[in-house]
Amino acid sequence: MTNPKKIAVVTGSNRGLGYAISRKLSQIGIQVVLTSRNESDGLAAKQQLSSEGLDVNYHILDVTSDRSVAQFTQWLEETYGRVDILVNNAGINPTNKPEESSLLTVQLETMRSTFDTNVLALLRVSQALIPLMKVHNYGRIVNISTEMASLAAITSDFYPLAPSYRLSKLGVNGLTVLLAKELLGANILVNAYSPGWMKTDMGGENAPFTAEEGAETAVYLATLPDGGAQGLFFAEMRKFGGPIQLQW
Numbered sequence: 001m002t003n004p005k006k007i008a009v010v011t012g013s014n015r016g017l018g019y020a021i022s023r024k025l026s027q028i029g030i031q032v033v034l035t036s037r038n039e040s041d042g043l044a045a046k047q048q049l050s051s052e053g054l055d056v057n058y059h060i061l062d063v064t065s066d067r068s069v070a071q072f073t074q075w076l077e078e079t080y081g082r083v084d085i086l087v088n089n090a091g092i093n094p095t096n097k098p099e100e101s102s103l104l105t106v107q108l109e110t111m112r113s114t115f116d117t118n119v120l121a122l123l124r125v126s127q128a129l130i131p132l133m134k135v136h137n138y139g140r141i142v143n144i145s146t147e148m149a150s151l152a153a154i155t156s157d158f159y160p161l162a163p164s165y166r167l168s169k170l171g172v173n174g175l176t177v178l179l180a181k182e183l184l185g186a187n188i189l190v191n192a193y194s195p196g197w198m199k200t201d202m203g204g205e206n207a208p209f210t211a212e213e214g215a216e217t218a219v220y221l222a223t224l225p226d227g228g229a230q231g232l233f234f235a236e237m238r239k240f241g242g243p244i245q246l247q248w
């Protein structure tokens, strides 16, 4: 039988922002497929949400692996026959070595692995799942970016250089615009947003906001009405009390 709920896939949702987005989407009646590259981490997260009375499904997914993405896509097709929402959340920000904080010293391998996870994997998952949106002429794709990747603001901002991370998120922004352009007329809305600096493993404990707060814009973009925003860059809604566009 066709599942009457909207089906949402959230990558890297065993912890941090992805977990918070999964919880919020599930709370509003969306069938979330929580995913993680490590099965036991993902099942523990699913168990936690189940203990709150939330009905969440789970499947393993390493976004950097062709095989994992292909197996996941096949499972989705067999289980639901379609996808409605894709939140491209999985990401890394390698800053554990001092040389990684400067373009003059950053290791090319660090650049490569960051682009692999943050940019190419986003494209890999999108390429795999968009056909499962096209089958029913409906899709919402939410790409997690950062204000640190706004080219318009980069010369005047106060953020750390973090070259592999910032340049990879510039790639995310570019992918968002180009994908949106290619999907014009398909009722598949593709947008990016900056969740703000959050208290997650990546953001650290000094961050001012929680992952739950950062998740608000994802829910807004994942549930856009037909004809809604396409190919745009948003800030975290909590900071402004509503959806605010950022400059690319």
Ligand SMILES: NC(=O)c1ccc[n+]([C@@H]2O[C@H](COP(=O)([O-])OP(=O)(O)OC[C@H]3O[C@@H](n4cnc5c(N)ncnc54)[C@H](OP(=O)(O)O)[C@@H]3O)[C@@H](O)[C@H]2O)c1
Residues within 6 Å of the ligand: 011, 012, 013, 014, 015, 016, 017, 018, 036, 037, 038, 041, 061, 062, 063, 064, 088, 089, 090, 091, 092, 093, 117, 144, 145, 146, 147, 194, 195, 196, 197, 198, 199, 200, 201, 202, 203, 204, 207
């Ligand atoms: N935290 C912030 O202040 C902040 C600000 C702006 C944007 N963001 C963005 O928000 C997103 C989530 O960040 P976060 O703060 O929640 O980070 P996090 O706590 O470090 O969580 C990152 C998630 O991505 C997953 N992941 C990494 N590589 C993966 C792979 N190959 N396949 C599948 N999953 C993978 C991790 O899985 P494992 O548990 O297996 O490692 C984890 O679930 C990222 O795109 C990040 O760039 C964060």
